[in-house]
Amino acid sequence: MAEIHQDSELPDPYRLTRVVADGTLSKELAAECRAVNLGFHLPWPDSDFLSHYAHHVRGERLWAVHAEPGEADRAAASGPTGEAGLPGLPVATLASYDQTINTGHAHLEPADFITDVTVRPTHRRRGILRALITHDLEVAIDQGLSMAALTATEGAIYGRFGFGVSTQNQHIEVTSDERFVLSHRPEGSVEMVMPGDIDDLRLEVFKQFHAVRRGSHGRLDWWVDFASGRWSYDKQEPDRRLRSAVHRDPQGRPDGVVSYRVPEDFGTAMTVSDLVAVTADAELGLWEFLASIDLVTTITASKVNPGTPLPWAVRDPRVVRLTGRGDLTWVRILDVVRALQVRGWDHRGSVLLHVIDPLEWCTGYYRIEVSDPDRPAEVTRLDGDHPDAAVIGIAALGSLYFGGVRAHSLAGAGHLRGTPEQVQAIGRLFATDDLPYSVTEF
Ligand SMILES: CC(C)(COP(=O)(O)OP(=O)(O)OC[C@H]1O[C@@H](n2cnc3c(N)ncnc32)[C@H](O)[C@@H]1OP(=O)(O)O)[C@@H](O)C(=O)NCCC(=O)NCCS
Incomplete structure (x- = not known):
């Protein structure tokens, strides 16, 4: 049986099933893929696409919502309320899987990725x-996960x-003609490689990046299919224009890898599709390599490190233009005490928060004390009312948690309520030395 019925709070006439994702291509799995596309x-999946999908979602929790057959039959006569026009296709889908998030100071916290x-x-x-x-x-909470x-x-x-x-992340456009000159030489070297030959190296470099970068979200291993151009969901075929290069530190250890493409023959515009760099030297070394490629005069990249040294490292900072900035990952704290205990803190302090959760799970009063940033915070959920606590929504706490926003910005936006002294104390405690950064889209 490739589907398991699950209880849920779905309105009538819907029912929830979990589709078995064990790597085999069942008819239910194919229907899930069609509904997602x-x-x-996305184009309707062909057999190649379906077999990639079956491989990529293996082990995930695949939820499918169907309209009850009785309703579907009625819908055929009365309008688009059932599945009749698209028989067998779920009317809604959601997938999730366990991966880790770097919460600072090299801690990788298991989380529910949706x-x-x-x-x-x-x-x-x-x-x-x-x-x-x-x-x-709710399933994630039952599993003991502290965030999604x-x-x-x-x-x-x-x-x-x-x-x-x-x-x-930042989106940038780089002029890569003779004006692109770094003001110092980054350490290490760059070599071009066959994109499909370095899966292990890609995994190793990402592992290093994920271990040191606050805010990094883990990747499932099959992302190397995209990074290598072996498969493209957009094109539904291999990407034969994809090129790759590896950065090595002075000892020869790989610490950066980039994949890029020039979409037109003899083209002058390049797009970076994946750049993972463990150090500033690796990031700058890879950019210097990209900018040295003949014919190309413009390079665009999204998912750029918000704290990138690049605009500060070029002699003419105007060759690096910021063209956009946007959210990449969103986090939902499910267990405030655990989440705050596993956070890497850069500053000492003590604050009292009244957390408001629209789904009620985390609503309550929490005291957070950091006496030594090298040790876990002491976090206590308090009984009773504490009218002197600063008030914050659980979504705002998720943003503050990673250090990408300052407390006074949240207060100005109405997401944090407290006296100026409380906002200042919260701001100091939650401030991080590094900006959070993830390269993982999922
Ligand atoms: C976004 C989407 C999943 C919403 O599904 P849905 O079943 O209509 O959502 P619900 O009826 O459960 O709505 C829940 C709440 O979200 C709000 N909401 C839903 N979609 C929204 C949207 N696109 N923008 C703003 N609010 C939205 C609803 O108004 C409702 O608010 P309320 O409970 O406070 O009254 C659906 O529109 C969709 O499939 N969009 C295309 C694919 C997509 O964008 N998926 C999201 C991938 S990250």
Whole structure:
């Protein structure tokens, strides 16, 4: 049986099933894939696409929502309320899996990663997403996970479920003609490699990056299929224009890897599709290499480190233009005490927070004390009322947690309420030496 019925709070006439994802391509798994592609405007999957999908979602929790058969039959006669027009296809999907998030000071915290959220247009705004995501988060809480994460296609959807932006990326455009000159030589060397030959090296470099970078979200190993160009979901075929290069430190150890493409023959515009660098030298060394490639005069990259040294490292800072900045990952804290205990703190302090959770799980009063940043914080959930506590929503706490936003910005935006002294104390305690950064879209 490739589907298991699950209890949930779905409105009538919907029922929730969990699709078995063991790597084999069942008819239910194919239907899930078709529904996901429908939701994200991807082409209908062919057999090649389906077999990649079956491989990539292996081990994930795949939720599918169907309209009850009776309803579907009725819908065929009365309008688009059932599955009749798209028989067998779920009307909604959500997938999740366990991965880790770097919460600072090299701690990797297991978390629930949510993806492939779709609701068919004819079934929207009936509470299906609310029921699906609540169900998935309850499963995560039962498993003892302290946080959940996602990346969002639209920014207005997930705040109401307690998700706050945890990392932001920059989008840049770099002029790569003779004006691109670094003001100092980064250490190490760069070599070009066959993109499909370095899977182990890619995994190793990402592992190093993930271990040291606050805010980094883990990747499933199959991302090397994309980074190597072996498979592209957009194109539904290998990407034969993809090129790769590796950066090595002076001892010859790989510490950076980039994949890029020039979409046109003899083209002058390049796009960076994946750049993972463990050190500033690796990041600058790879950029120097990219800028040295003949014919190319413009390089665009999204998912750039918000604290990148690049604009400060070129002699003419105007060759690096910031063209955008946006949220990449969103985090939902599910267990405030554990999440705060496993956070890497850079400053000492003591604050009292009244956390408000729209789903109620985390609503309560919490005292946080950091007496030594090298040791875990002491976090206590307090009984009773504490009117002197500063008030913060769980989504805002998720953002503050990673250090990408300052407390006074949250206070100005109305997401943190307290006296100026409280806001200052919270700001000092939660400030981080490094900006959070993730390169993982999921
Ligand atoms: C976004 C989507 C999943 C919402 O599904 P849905 O079943 O209509 O959502 P629900 O009916 O459960 O709505 C839950 C709440 O979210 C709000 N909401 C839903 N979609 C929203 C959107 N796109 N923008 C703003 N608010 C939205 C609803 O108004 C409702 O608010 P309320 O409970 O406070 O009244 C669906 O529209 C969709 O599939 N979109 C295309 C694919 C996509 O963008 N997926 C998200 C991937 S990250």
